[in-house]
Amino acid sequence: MTPALETxxxxxxxxxxxxTNEVSFRLAPGxxxxxxxxxxxxxxxxxxxxxxxxAPSAGAIRLDGRDVTRLxxxxxxxxxxxxxxxxxxxxxxxxxLETxxxAVSERLGHGGDFWRVAGANDAVLDEIVExxxxxxxxxxxxxxxxxxxxxxxxxxxxxxxxxxxxxxxLLDEPAAGVPERERRALLASIADxxxxxxxxxxxxxxxxxxxxxxxxxxxxxxxxxxEGTPEEIARDRRVRQVYLxxxxxx
Amino acid sequence: xxxxTYETAQARAWLARRAGWSAPEIAFWAMVAASAFAxxxxxxxxxxxxxxxxxxxxxxxxxxxxxxxxxxxAAFFGVGAYGAGLMAKHVGGDPLLGLAVAMLAAAALGFATxxxxxxxxxxxxxxxxxxxxxxxxxxxxxxxxxxGGADGLQGVVVAPILGVFExxxxxxxxxxxxxIVLFLCFLVARRIVxxxxxxxLRAIRDNRxxxxxxxxxVNRRIVGIYTLAAAFAGAAGALAAQTTAFVSLDVFDxxxxxxxxxxxxxxxxxxxxxxxxxxIVFKVAADLLSAQTPQYWHFWIGLLLVCLVLVGRDxxxxxxxxxxxxxxxxxxx
Numbered sequence: 001m002t003p004a005l006e007t008x009x010x011x012x013x014x015x016x017x018x019x020t021n022e023v024s025f026r027l028a029p030g031x032x033x034x035x036x037x038x039x040x041x042x043x044x045x046x047x048x049x050x051x052x053x054x055a056p057s058a059g060a061i062r063l064d065g066r067d068v069t070r071l072x073x074x075x076x077x078x079x080x081x082x083x084x085x086x087x088x089x090x091x092x093x094x095x096x097l098e099t100x101x102x103a104v105s106e107r108l109g110h111g112g113d114f115w116r117v118a119g120a121n122d123a124v125l126d127e128i129v130e131x132x133x134x135x136x137x138x139x140x141x142x143x144x145x146x147x148x149x150x151x152x153x154x155x156x157x158x159x160x161x162x163x164x165x166x167x168x169x170l171l172d173e174p175a176a177g178v179p180e181r182e183r184r185a186l187l188a189s190i191a192d193x194x195x196x197x198x199x200x201x202x203x204x205x206x207x208x209x210x211x212x213x214x215x216x217x218x219x220x221x222x223x224x225x226x227e228g229t230p231e232e233i234a235r236d237r238r239v240r241q242v243y244l245x246x247x248x249x250x
Numbered sequence: 251x252x253x254x255t256y257e258t259a260q261a262r263a264w265l266a267r268r269a270g271w272s273a274p275e276i277a278f279w280a281m282v283a284a285s286a287f288a289x290x291x292x293x294x295x296x297x298x299x300x301x302x303x304x305x306x307x308x309x310x311x312x313x314x315x316x317x318x319x320x321x322x323x324a325a326f327f328g329v330g331a332y333g334a335g336l337m338a339k340h341v342g343g344d345p346l347l348g349l350a351v352a353m354l355a356a357a358a359l360g361f362a363t364x365x366x367x368x369x370x371x372x373x374x375x376x377x378x379x380x381x382x383x384x385x386x387x388x389x390x391x392x393x394x395x396x397x398g399g400a401d402g403l404q405g406v407v408v409a410p411i412l413g414v415f416e417x418x419x420x421x422x423x424x425x426x427x428x429x430i431v432l433f434l435c436f437l438v439a440r441r442i443v444x445x446x447x448x449x450x451l452r453a454i455r456d457n458r459x460x461x462x463x464x465x466x467x468v469n470r471r472i473v474g475i476y477t478l479a480a481a482f483a484g485a486a487g488a489l490a491a492q493t494t495a496f497v498s499l500d501v502f503d504x505x506x507x508x509x510x511x512x513x514x515x516x517x518x519x520x521x522x523x524x525x526x527x528x529x530i531v532f533k534v535a536a537d538l539l540s541a542q543t544p545q546y547w548h549f550w551i552g553l554l555l556v557c558l559v560l561v562g563r564d565x566x567x568x569x570x571x572x573x574x575x576x577x578x579x580x581x582x583x
Contacts, residue, residue: 073462085463091460102464106465111467115441117444119266129261138254161463
C-alpha cells in the first residue's frame with residue numbers, strides 16, 4: 001500500500017550540523033503515529049521539512065506517492081498535508097468564525113472571490129459551524145481570537161488545520177501548555193479525528209503519546225533511532241536509556 | 251448568553267452585520283456630500299483632499315490590509331499623472347478615457363513591481379519601493395521629449411467630462427469629479443476588503459506563515475492587491491493632472507510618498523477611512539497653519555505624528571469607545 005506520507009533519505013544540514021540525518025520514514029494511511037525524541041532531536045526541523053517551511057539538503061518527500069519535495073507550504077496544503085503549530089500561529093484580530101472560514105473557502109476554491117461578500121455562501125457557513133462544534137468552539141465563534149483562553153486557541157489551531165480537510169495531519173505538540181481542565185476536551189477532539197485522516201503526532205508528553213499512538217518512531221540526533229508499537233517502544237532498552245530515562249515500564 | 255450550539259444562521263447574521271454600512275460610515279459620506287455644497291469657497295481644497303484621500307486609500311490597501319510598507323507609492327501616482335497628461339495632450343482630452351489609461355498604466359507598473367515586494371523585511375520593502383519611485387522620477391526627468399523634463403508637461407488641455415461638464419476656475423467640476431471618482435474607488439475597495447479575498451489579505455498581514463499553512467495563495471493575493479492599489483494611485487495622479495491641467499516632475503517626489511504615508515498613519519491604517527480622515531486633517535491643518543505660520547506648518551504636523559505614534563491610536567480609540575459606552579446608559583457591549 002502506498003504510504004500516506006513518506007520521506008526517502010531526508011537530510012537537512014545547518015552548516016556542519018545535520019539536524020535531519022538520512023531519515024526514511026513512512027506514515028501508513030489512517031495511521032495514528034507518534035514521533036518522539038529528546039529535546040534537540042530535530043523533531044521541529046523534520047516537521048518544517050515535511051510541510052515545506054524548510055527545503056531539504058537532500059532526499060525526497062512523497063505525499064500519497066506524489067513527489068512534493070519542491071512544493072511550497074500552500075501547495076502542499078492544497079494537496080492534503082496540513083499541520084498545527086507548537087506555538088500558536090493564529091490571526092489575533094480575526095474571530096474563529098473568520099479563521100475557519102478562510103480555510104474552508106480556500107479549500108472549496110472560493111478564497112480568491114473578491115466580489116462576493118464573505119458569508120454569502122451557505123455551503124461554507126455550514127461547514128464552518130460544523131467544524132466549530134466539533135472542536136468545542138461553538139461559544140467562541142464571534143470572539144476575537146487574541147482574547148480567547150489558551151485552551152480554546154489550541155483547539156482552534158487544530159480546527160483550522162482540520163478545516164483544510166487534510167489526508168495527512170501533523171500535530172506539533174498540540175497539548176503543550178494547556179491547563180488540566182481544558183486538556184481533556186482537547187485530547188477528546190484529537191481522538192475523534194476521522195480515520196481517513198492519517199495523523200502524525202509530535203509530542204513530549206508520554207501520557208498523550210501512549211494514549212493516542214498505535215505506532216511510535218523515536219528520533220535521536222536527527223536520525224530515526226527506533227520504530228514500533230507502543231509496547232515495543234516501551235520495552236526497548238535503548239529507547240529507555242536515551243529517552244525515557246528507564247523509569248517507565250510498559 | 252453563550253449558547254452551547256452555534257447555528258449557520260448566526261454565522262450568516264454576524265458576517266452580514268460586519269459587511270453592512272454602519273451609522274458612522276453613512277454619516278461620514280453624508281458630511282462629505284454636504285461639504286461639497288456647503289463650502290463653495292473651498293472647492294479646490296476639497297478636490298485636493300479627495301485626490302490625496304484616494305492616494306492614501308490606495309496605500310491603505312497594501313499597508314493596512316497586507317502589511318506591505320512603501321516609501322515609493324508616488325511611482326504609481328506619477329505614472330497616472332503623466333499617463334493622463336499625455337493622453338490629454340496627444341490623443342484627446344476626454345478625461346474619463348485619460349483616467350482609464352492612467353489607471354491601466356499604473357496597474358501595469360504595480361503588477362511588474364509587485365514581485366519585488368513579495369519577500370523581505372520591512373526595511374527591504376521600504377528601500378525597494380523608494381528605489382522604484384526614484385527610477386520613475388529619473389526616467390521622467392531624462393525623457394524630456396515626452397515628459398518635458400524639468401519644465402513639466404505643457405499644453406495639457408482637458409475636455410469637458412462627458413462632453414458637458416467643463417473644468418472651471420472655481421473648481422466646481424474638479425470637486426465633483428474628484429469626489430465621485432474617490433467614492434467609486436472607495437466602493438470597490440470596500441467591497442473587496444469584505445470579500446473572502448479581503449479576509450485572506452488580513453490573514454496574510456497578521457500571520458503570513460499560517461496563511462500559507464491553510465492553503466492561501468499568498469503571493470498571488472499580494473500581487474493582486476498591489477496591482478489594484480497601484481491603479482487607484484494612478485487614478486489619484488490622473489485626477490491631479492486633469493484638475494490642474496499640468497504635470498511636473500514633483501509627482502514622483504519622495505515627499506509625496508512620505509506625505510501619503512504620514513496621512514495614512516494620522517488617520518490609521520486598515521479600516522479604509524484612515525486615509526480619507528488623514529487627508530482631511532492633513533490638508534485642513536496645512537491650510538490653516540500655513541496661513542498663520544507659513545513655512546512652519548510641518549512643525550505641527552510633526553508634533554501630531556509623534557503624539558499619535560507614541561500614545562498609540564488604539565489607546566485613543568479604546569478610551570473614546572469607553573467614554574461613548576459610559577455616556578450611553580446600558581450601552582456596554
